[in-house]
Amino acid sequence: xSEQVTPLGGTRVLDFTQVMMGPCAxxxxxxxxxDVIKIERPIAGDLSRNFFGVPTEEAMNNAVFASxxxxxxxxxxxxxxxxxxxxxxxxVKTADVVVDNFRAGVMERLGFGYEALAKxxxxxxxxxxxxxxPKGPYxxxxxxxxxxxxxxxxxxxxxxxxxxxxxxxxxxCDYSAGMHLVQGILAALLxxxxxxxxxxxxxxxYDSMIAxxxxxxxxxxxxxxxxxxxxxxxxxxxxxxxxxxxxVGAFKANPLHDICNALEIDDLSPxxxxxxxxxxxxxxxxxxxxxxxxxxTNAYWLTRLEAEDLLCAPxxxxxxxxxxxxxxxxxxxxxxxxxxxxxITLVGSPVHLSEVPMKVHRMPPKLGEHTDEVLGEIAEAKxxxxxxx
Numbered sequence: 001x002s003e004q005v006t007p008l009g010g011t012r013v014l015d016f017t018q019v020m021m022g023p024c025a026x027x028x029x030x031x032x033x034x035d036v037i038k039i040e041r042p043i044a045g046d047l048s049r050n051f052f053g054v055p056t057e058e059a060m061n062n063a064v065f066a067s068x069x070x071x072x073x074x075x076x077x078x079x080x081x082x083x084x085x086x087x088x089x090x091x092v093k094t095a096d097v098v099v100d101n102f103r104a105g106v107m108e109r110l111g112f113g114y115e116a117l118a119k120x121x122x123x124x125x126x127x128x129x130x131x132x133x134p135k136g137p138y139x140x141x142x143x144x145x146x147x148x149x150x151x152x153x154x155x156x157x158x159x160x161x162x163x164x165x166x167x168x169x170x171x172x173c174d175y176s177a178g179m180h181l182v183q184g185i186l187a188a189l190l191x192x193x194x195x196x197x198x199x200x201x202x203x204x205x206y207d208s209m210i211a212x213x214x215x216x217x218x219x220x221x222x223x224x225x226x227x228x229x230x231x232x233x234x235x236x237x238x239x240x241x242x243x244x245x246x247x248v249g250a251f252k253a254n255p256l257h258d259i260c261n262a263l264e265i266d267d268l269s270p271x272x273x274x275x276x277x278x279x280x281x282x283x284x285x286x287x288x289x290x291x292x293x294x295x296x297t298n299a300y301w302l303t304r305l306e307a308e309d310l311l312c313a314p315x316x317x318x319x320x321x322x323x324x325x326x327x328x329x330x331x332x333x334x335x336x337x338x339x340x341x342x343x344i345t346l347v348g349s350p351v352h353l354s355e356v357p358m359k360v361h362r363m364p365p366k367l368g369e370h371t372d373e374v375l376g377e378i379a380e381a382k383x384x385x386x387x388x389x
Contacts, residue, residue: 006033006356011189013097014039014088015072016112018046020145020174021129021205022101023068025181029097030071031349031358037091037374038072038365039079045367057366061340066364070336070346075375076368079110088112090378092120097185101129104139114200125188127201129181134202143205148173152209153216159230177208233275233282234259237315238293245293245301248311256285258308262301263292334360 003009011034015026023046030036040046048065078084092098098117100107107113107128114126128134131143132151146167149155154172155165184201192198210217219227229235234249234256249255256278257269268285272278278285293301298314305312316324322345327333334346349358 004356007353008032008034011035011097012095013037013099014091014095016098016100016102016107017129018101019048020068020171021178022099022181023048024175024178025127025129025185026072026099027068027070028179028182028349028351029185030362033356034097036072037095037370038069038074039077039088040074040367042076042078045074045076049367057340060367061338061364063341063344066338066341066344067346069364070360071362072365073362073370073374074365074368075371077371079112085111087375087378089120090382091374092117092124094378094381095121095124096189097125097127099127099129099181099185103142104128104130104132104134118198121198123192123196123198125185125192125198125201127181127185127188127203129177130202130204132206133204138206145171145173145205148177148205148209152206153213154209157226157228157230159228159236173205173209176212177203177205180208180211231282233278233285236286236289238290240293240298240301241296243298244315245298245305246313246315247289247305251311252309255310258310259289259305262304262308262310263289264304265292331357334358336360336363338363340366 008029011029013026013029013034013036015022015036015038017023017026017038026036026038038046044050045060046065046069048068049060049062051059051062051064077087079088092112098112100112107126108116114124117124117126130139131141131148132138138151149168149172152173154168158165180203181201184203188199188201216227219225232248232250235247237244237246247259249259252258254269256272257267260267260269265288268288272281272285302312302314321327322333331352332348332350334348336344336346338344346360352358
């Protein structure tokens, strides 16, 4: 039986990335069939391998690292040694893409900047993810997800002015920037088909968060007005007798009337007929909603809200979401038997191609697991070139 054709089959990626932004991008390329060669430091490897700070084999292959590094091969190379740099240069000759998420200028200092690598391989595509971009006043500052939330304005907004500003608890910036890296790489690969040349790609956590606020930015630039979707007067999270529900009071002719009907309370819409009035009296309206929701269960209120065709959902834990049949139907969970961790479940790709189902064809690798294999391929390629020459 012939090998399955994949979108990125035959594409080789040299992966210098660590932690979250870069690894989630290169994992996506691996899911689509690319040969991702993860270049890791001797002894320590990717910083995520030391997530728990104890250098045991199980700690070095922890669940956090495993979640971001399937479908890759791990090669240990000391990039500061002459032998290590030469090995990277040999790999570049056969590579299509080089990806890193170091601070701006680090790859150049290592000798692996785009200009240097393009001399070796004019078709090479170099994709870099940074905190703030390759130039400008913040270029050489350390970038990190929480810092990007703060610097971009995302952290400044809360549902209500009385709520303290806080850190978004999921790596929103890292994942967004990682997916922007994937977009850039795919676009550059398509462009190379037309020109025969590679190019340089730059993505930053900062830019990704600015881009995510495109609606808010337009509203601010045009009207000097803050657009805050979480602060809409008829939208909120409300405690019930056995949990909490979220309601989005929008996209209907008179959502306030419909919410009041669902909650079995007096209709407030004649008193507060439009959005400006509802905004002005939001604390009172939300207090009325909260008192009503507190009298019954999630299931009861969700049934009544859905009967009014209102957008609503239960507030669930991650565990509840993972156990939901919809998650399984969407093929979002992949159980593997890892040689160190044993049975572990990885989140699959949210991109579903009808012709190529996503699968784990390579386990998250042990540190340096494929060093001999990959360096052997380099030596074999060099010997073949000599024979041809």
